[in-house]
Amino acid sequence: MILTFIEERKGAIVDASLEALTIGRRLAKDSGLPLVALLIGAELERHLPKLREFGAERAILVESPALGSYSPPGYAKALVNTIREKGPKVVLAGATAMGKELLGRAAARLERGLATNCTELSLRDGSLRLVRAVWGGIIFADVELAGEPQLLTLMPHAFPAEPELNDRLEIERLEAPLEEADLRLVVRELIETVRKGVSLNEAEVVVAGGRGVGSEEGFKKLEELASLFGGAVGATRIAINNGWRPPEEQIGQTGVRVAPKLYFACGISGAVQHMVGCKDAKIIVAINKDPQAPIFARADYGIVGDLHEVVPALIEELKKAKG
Amino acid sequence: MKIVVCLKRVLDTQERVEIAPDGKRLVSTGLDYVMNTHDECAVEEAIRIKEAKGGQVTVLSLGPSGATETIREAIAMGADEGLLLEAEGDEEAWGPKSTASALAEALKGLEFDLVFFGLESGDGSHHQVGLAVAEALGLPAVDGVKKIDFQDGKIVVRRAVELGEEVFELEPPAVLTLVDGMNRPRHPSLRGIMLAKRKEIKTIKVAPREEPLRLIQLRKPPERAGGEILGEGKGAIPKLLEKLHEAGLVR
Numbered sequence: 108m109i110l111t112f113i114e115e116r117k118g119a120i121v122d123a124s125l126e127a128l129t130i131g132r133r134l135a136k137d138s139g140l141p142l143v144a145l146l147i148g149a150e151l152e153r154h155l156p157k158l159r160e161f162g163a164e165r166a167i168l169v170e171s172p173a174l175g176s177y178s179p180p181g182y183a184k185a186l187v188n189t190i191r192e193k194g195p196k197v198v199l200a201g202a203t204a205m206g207k208e209l210l211g212r213a214a215a216r217l218e219r220g221l222a223t224n225c226t227e228l229s230l231r232d233g234s235l236r237l238v239r240a241v242w243g244g245i246i247f248a249d250v251e252l253a254g255e256p257q258l259l260t261l262m263p264h265a266f267p268a269e270p271e272l273n274d275r276l277e278i279e280r281l282e283a284p285l286e287e288a289d290l291r292l293v294v295r296e297l298i299e300t301v302r303k304g305v306s307l308n309e310a311e312v313v314v315a316g317g318r319g320v321g322s323e324e325g326f327k328k329l330e331e332l333a334s335l336f337g338g339a340v341g342a343t344r345i346a347i348n349n350g351w352r353p354p355e356e357q358i359g360q361t362g363v364r365v366a367p368k369l370y371f372a373c374g375i376s377g378a379v380q381h382m383v384g385c386k387d388a389k390i391i392v393a394i395n396k397d398p399q400a401p402i403f404a405r406a407d408y409g410i411v412g413d414l415h416e417v418v419p420a421l422i423e424e425l426k427k428a429k430g
Numbered sequence: 431m432k433i434v435v436c437l438k439r440v441l442d443t444q445e446r447v448e449i450a451p452d453g454k455r456l457v458s459t460g461l462d463y464v465m466n467t468h469d470e471c472a473v474e475e476a477i478r479i480k481e482a483k484g485g486q487v488t489v490l491s492l493g494p495s496g497a498t499e500t501i502r503e504a505i506a507m508g509a510d511e512g513l514l515l516e517a518e519g520d521e522e523a524w525g526p527k528s529t530a531s532a533l534a535e536a537l538k539g540l541e542f543d544l545v546f547f548g549l550e551s552g553d554g555s556h557h558q559v560g561l562a563v564a565e566a567l568g569l570p571a572v573d574g575v576k577k578i579d580f581q582d583g584k585i586v587v588r589r590a591v592e593l594g595e596e597v598f599e600l601e602p603p604a605v606l607t608l609v610d611g612m613n614r615p616r617h618p619s620l621r622g623i624m625l626a627k628r629k630e631i632k633t634i635k636v637a638p639r640e641e642p643l644r645l646i647q648l649r650k651p652p653e654r655a656g657g658e659i660l661g662e663g664k665g666a667i668p669k670l671l672e673k674l675h676e677a678g679l680v681r
């Protein structure tokens with residue numbers, strides 16, 4: 108079987124898991140193996156319609172009130188136990204904080220290899236060809252895993268999530284042989300980030316600023332531009348190191364990766380470590396005063412000029428257009 | 431508090447990275463080696479805890495003999511001791527499994543309350559060595575920590591997840607993997623640099639075990655094709671709006 112770990116947060120299945128289900132379905136078709144979704148936690152039945160919508164043939168539920176709060180070792184035990192009992196050929200999860208952690212622990216406990224952050228995968232001659240993003244994403248690595256099961260995490264946004272309704276979903280329940288020690292480490296609290304607008308990950312428009320913005324004050328105009336689109340602000344490592352923006356807003360190799368419809372790069376030189384974070388944007392617009400800046404070779408549209416002049420003027424024009 | 435920090439020496443990838451003809455590594459000529467960015471924050475955090483509560487910071491690195499320089503950088507920042515696991519065999523034989531088992535073995539011989547890792551290495555970007563070591567040693571671990579507090583003998587940590595932050599509480603001995611951005615690593619003082627130069631770095635030779643994750647080849651991702659310069663300054667805005675209109679992004 109192809110086993111896909113399904114993550115739920117706040118009562119909903121996360122996008123990364125739907126992406127994993129979609130890719131799992133493709134693997135299942137290519138290999139003739141069944142696509143099985145694994146849910147761990149409490150009150151799991153409410154998620155079954157979604158699993159059916161994404162083509163799962165079977166759902167394994169490891170349900171217990173003790174798993175109502177996320178416990179990394181407890182969930183890892185439930186996952187490892189399922190793998191031991193069912194002997195899947197492939198185990199997939201989205202490379203979220205939870206997915207990475209659980210597969211990392213499972214790989215160690217099962218003494219198997221783990222390929223993290225896969226951006227492509229295909230089945231050729233019965234074996235899996237994997238592509239991983241390495242060097243923080245600036246290089247791709249073709250890799251393979253020896254032995255079974257093959258454990259993989261998939262880079263979020265690298266694969267589309269496409270529904271394909273399955274008429275029948277078989278349901279199986281498994282017990283997790285949990286001991287007290289497995290649940291000693293439990294999440295005490297989830298502090299949700301209060302955002303003024305949309306989150307960077309979900310924003311359809313991102314306005315990012317770099318050293319050229321010059322100050323914390325300078326970012327005000329970028330915020331205004333972003334809000335005109337209902338978008339979010341991002342920054343380069345230099346802007347963050349200067350204390351102009353919070354670390355969560357760093358885009359790039361050691362920050363977040365975004366894939367908006369529109370990305371403004373203001374006062375950003377276009378270093379590869381930054382560009383890996385935004386290369387999946389549909390349109391990149393660069394505003395930079397140096398016509399030689401590498402960003403112009405990596406953006407769809409460029410404006411050569413001082414951002415302190417161009418951005419306010421652009422805001423004015425957009426306001427006018429909105430009326 | 432005795433803290434061991436596992437750190438990796440990585441190539442400082444500048445604007446131009448080239449893949450070596452064998453497809454297995456990057457061309458290192460002209461590039462410097464640096465401390466992995468997440469690990470540098472882990473060193474900084476360990477030193478701050480030592481400064482606040484007393485104790486000792488030991489750095490542990492697996493790599494070629496040149497990695498002693500990176501260990502010395504950590505000592506120059508304020509770490510007390512360094513241990514190098516000198517890696518025998520080819521660099522590519524040292525995947526995450528091999529690395530984790532060698533580090534776990536070495537840690538069995540060290541005294542500690544906490545072991546710090548970085549979230550991921552800048553080169554392999556595996557994001558698994560820290561957790562694998564924690565599992566091998568049977569220690570509680572929290573992955574991706576951005577804040578550490580001490581409350582009545584307990585360690586309270588916050589880690590970043592997609593929705594915000596999760597809070598965990600654990601007791602030493604424990605493993606934490608830390609993220610870049612949680613602090614700003616200090617520059618070594620002149621005195622620190624002098625001290626580090628004279629410090630003896632213990633070295634143990636280690637051999638890789640079988641690695642299930644095999645590298646076939648490295649390649650460059652397709653580059654985004656360069657675009658169109660719309661003009662200079664404010665004058666380019668009408669053209670930009672036209673393009674955004676065509677793309678359905680503005681009315």
Ligand SMILES: Cc1cc2nc3c(=O)[nH]c(=O)nc-3n(C[C@H](O)[C@H](O)[C@H](O)COP(=O)(O)OP(=O)(O)OC[C@H]3O[C@@H](n4cnc5c(N)ncnc54)[C@H](O)[C@@H]3O)c2cc1C
Nearest residue numbers: 317318319343344359360361362374375376381396397414
């Ligand atoms: C291991 C590693 C990981 C890294 N990870 C990241 C990462 O995740 N994210 C990241 O962003 N960086 C990362 N970096 C850093 C990266 O290499 C670059 O140093 C950084 O992205 C450059 O930021 P910048 O473009 O803001 O600054 P600069 O490179 O200094 O560019 C500033 C640009 O602003 C322009 N400018 C100046 N004034 C104006 C003005 N008034 N109007 C218009 N334009 C102006 C200049 O012409 C210049 O092109 C990493 C580096 C390493 C080694």
Ligand SMILES: Nc1ncnc2c1ncn2[C@@H]1O[C@H](COP(=O)(O)O)[C@@H](O)[C@H]1O
Nearest residue numbers: 436437492547548550551556557558559
């Ligand atoms: N060769 C090494 N020597 C010491 N620590 C390492 C080594 N490789 C990885 N680590 C540690 O493990 C973390 C995660 O690495 P990785 O799993 O490769 O992404 C790094 O941030 C380091 O703290």
